[in-house]
Amino acid sequence: MIPLTYFLILSAILFVLGAIAFFIKKDLITQFMSVEIMFNAANLAFLTFAKSTGSLDGQIIVFFVITVAAAEAAVGLAIILLLYRQKKTIKTEDIQSMKG
């Protein structure tokens, strides 16, 4: 049987990869994908802990996360699409209209 720590390490690696990708990539779609990777890293951690404690809570939370992620993907992609129509770009450094 594979030890639990392996799963957690994989989860951590996935999360860090997602975070790094978010910061070095320049277009919104890729950043969006890196956010999804971070979600799934978190999901993996939840499942690992659910398995280790034997309770169902972690698994339930994962379902919620998947649902929320799906909704977020729908809304987020729609926003990106509209943004592209308005600004003809999805590069984040070109979009600064929320500057205070």
Place this chain on the structure above:
Amino acid sequence: MTDYFWLIPFIPALSTLILVLFGQKLPKKYVSFQACFAIFASFVVSLISFFGLLQTSHEHLPIIKNLFSWIHAGSFQADLALQLDPLSSIMTLVVTGVGFLIHVYSTGYMADDEGYTRYFTYLNLFTFAMLILVMGSNLVVMFVGWEGVGLCSYLLIGFWFEKHSAANAGKKAFIVNRIGDAAFLLGIFFIFINIGSGEFSVINQAIGSGAITQGLATLIAILLFIGATGKSAQIPLYIWLPDAMEGPTPVSALIHAATMVTAGVYMVARMNVLFTFSGSAGSIVAVVGALTAVFAATMALTQNDIKRVLAYSTISQIGYMFIGCGVGAYAAGMFHLYTHAFFKSLLFLAAGSVMHALSGELNMQKMGGLRKYLPLTYPTFLIGAIAIAGIPFLSGFFSKDAILTSAYASGQYFVWALGIFGAVLTAFYMFRLIFLTFFGNERLEPHAKEHLHESPPAMTIPLVVLAFFSVVAGYVGLPVVVGKNMDFFGRFLEPVIHKAHEVHLSLGTEWLLILISVAVAVTGIYIAWVFYIKNPKIPHNLVARFPGAHKLLYNKYYVDEIYNAMFVNSLIKGSETVYDHFDLKVIDGAVNGSAKATNFFGKVLSYFQTGFIKDYALIFLLGAILLLGYLLF
């Protein structure tokens, strides 16, 4: 017949509400109809209630209608309750009766004014407030009316607010009244603390059963009377009334002659049990009244402004009413209030008619010889003047005589002598006014002469009606020399007037007193005739011989100037200092400072809002790491 007496104040209130909400859209004709009709309807209800009251036996008095519980806080109770008793019934009749005639007169007098609707709204509102004042069954409701009439007085004095002097006169009236009202309010507080109720019936009972000491009663009575000196323009707070003549003339007739300014007299009569119990407070009232009666009359001697003469005359006549109340003859004081309402509003309205005829001329030196041009105004004016001068068989004679006789009977001969002296002056200045205005050679300005005309019927008919009442109103209170129990007015008021010990004069003394007061009235008129008809040079010679005295009188004893120097200027200076140092620096500093601080922090924080999504994400991430670190270690 008295079931619906609570409608009396609410008909004008409803009319006011309609005029406030829809007045600007309603046609002028309808506005005047509604405003007059509301007061007329109120008058009819007052009459019905009055006759109902005549048939009610004394045990059922007063009739109280509790409209709703207003303030119930702990032991403090005040209901919106109205009461009907002889005193309030007389007042409602005067207010609505004279008020209706003045409303009708106003439709003619104000016909071309731009603020026509506004004027009638205020006038209706005033009537409502005045009726609340006289019908309230406790001090709190009375105070509401008291302040309400003060507000309407302010609004109507400053009715032509684009005129600087009118706006200032309104403010002066309001501020001077506030001083009196503060004392009045203190008196009410003392009553609530010591008696625990503001209901008149409860107060009267409590005083009767010795709930308060005589000293405390005197203190309360004096505080209430200071309130009355403000509203009723007595020494030392009379200074606002002459300036109040800046308002439209019908307003001067209604508010500043017939009704509002007599509210103080009504209040003293309403609290008569307190004043009688105190004893010394009554003497103060009588002395202040007598001094005011003479003092104001002397100021009326040299004025040239027709309305100002009448204003000083009003102050003087209210002084007489206070003499009556002060010597314990509350019924006589109220009787003078009632007759005065007719002849003084008649005089004001007639003066307004003269002004109307002369395109707004107020200066009597520029009138003269008007009697042939004003065939209706002249006789009615004359009747008013005869009535106020105290010539027998007209109303003013009966009421003034009742007061002076009571003053003599009470043993306060000083007060009586002042009253007699005031009566000479009254007859003199009234006939000086008549002779200067209607007799002698014409001294008119050319432009005034062009438009010289008698006033329209809307104005002359009220004059005739008021002249009629100025003649006959006195016959409800005949003196004792005519016959016993002929004083219907006094007997009607008996249930509400606490009888002090009464001194009965012998018939001979009564006759003598009447003769004296008639003699002084005739003397006053004769002097005026000599001065202004027979030998018009005398006044000029007198002025030349006593320039100091004339200047003193003409400038009204410099009282306004003295008050300005003593109180007004130092207050203004003090306020300016406070404004410069405290208001501008401390208060404005605090307000502006907090705004500046918010602005500064906002600017600093806005540096974090770069608009780059990655910066936000980075801060988010760092925050998450910090939180994690905090949770773990």
